[in-house]
Amino acid sequence: GENVEQHPSTLSVQEGDSAVIKCTYSDSASNYFPWYKQELGKRPQLIIDIRSNVGEKKDQRIAVTLNKTAKHFSLHITETQPEDSAVYFCAASIRFHQAGTALIFGKGTTLSVSS
Amino acid sequence: DGGITQSPKYLFRKEGQNVTLSCEQNLNHDAMYWYRQDPGQGLRLIYYSQIVNDFQKGDIAEGYSVSREKKESFPLTVTSAQKNPTAFYLCASSTFMDFNNEQFFGPGTRLTVL
Numbered sequence A: 001g002e003n004v005e006q007h008p009s010t011l012s013v014q015e016g017d018s019a020v021i022k023c024t025y026s027d028s029a030s031n032y033f034p035w036y037k038q039e040l041g042k043r044p045q046l047i048i049d050i051r052s053n054v055g056e057k058k059d060q061r062i063a064v065t066l067n068k069t070a071k072h073f074s075l076h077i078t079e080t081q082p083e084d085s086a087v088y089f090c091a092a093s094i095r096f097h098q099a100g101t102a103l104i105f106g107k108g109t110t111l112s113v114s115s
Numbered sequence B: 001d002g003g004i005t006q007s008p009k010y011l012f013r014k015e016g017q018n019v020t021l022s023c024e025q026n027l028n029h030d031a032m033y034w035y036r037q038d039p040g041q042g043l044r045l046i047y048y049s050q051i052v053n054d055f056q057k058g059d060i061a062e063g064y065s066v067s068r069e070k071k072e073s074f075p076l077t078v079t080s081a082q083k084n085p086t087a088f089y090l091c092a093s094s095t096f097m098d099f100n101n102e103q104f105f106g107p108g109t110r111l112t113v114l
Helices: none
Strands: A002-005 A010-014 A019-025 A033-036 A045-053 A056-059 A062-067 A072-077 A086-093 A102-107 A109-114 B004-007 B010-011 B019-025 B032-038 B044-049 B056-057 B064-066 B076-080 B086-094 B109-113
Touching: A002 A086, A010 A019, A019 A086, A019 B010, A019 B056, A033 A102, A033 B044, A033 B056, A045 B032, A062 A102, A072 A086, A072 B019, A086 B064, A102 B032, B010 B019, B019 B109, B044 B064
Parallel strands: A010 A109, B010 B109
Antiparallel strands: A002 A019, A019 A072, A033 A045, A033 A086, A056 A062, A062 A072, A086 A102, A086 A109, B004 B019, B019 B076, B032 B044, B032 B086, B044 B056, B064 B076, B086 B109
């Protein structure tokens, strides 16, 4: 079946450094790529997303890049802060059956930002 | 964060019992989803429903069942056939637009088998 691979599984950085998380997907028809942040014991929340007609998107300290040819996309966090510490999930849209779409998630990256 | 509720927050099940997890949304979303989350495994899709009275199996549907009788409700039943049900269960919903699949998650139900 279709899948999304995410790396690294854990990432430790010093406050102020940048963090990069990478994902690859298998379904060439995927056209929507969100990133979710999940703090311990809480629900995942969307932090940024990108669609297949865009190569890069930025929102303050967070940016996402997409390479459709290579089927990979990345999350970039600059000037990291301790409150960025969480688990981050990438996802890619897939089409189920004749109609309807769903998301396939990567296994997550635990980001730890130390001050 | 509002708009999707799940109950109960914690649920304990004895082996051999069926249990039902509730998911309700007031966002007027057409699509609803159930995910299972285990440590180190990310979110795995159990079932999803794009419209009322229709639902499809995801990657790990065995041992689970759902219904979608109302647009705002999508309950999940964990049956005794599910051999390892201890996990964190997340419900989500989204508008049924092919190019916009942003999913909003509920707070989750943590199920433990005693």
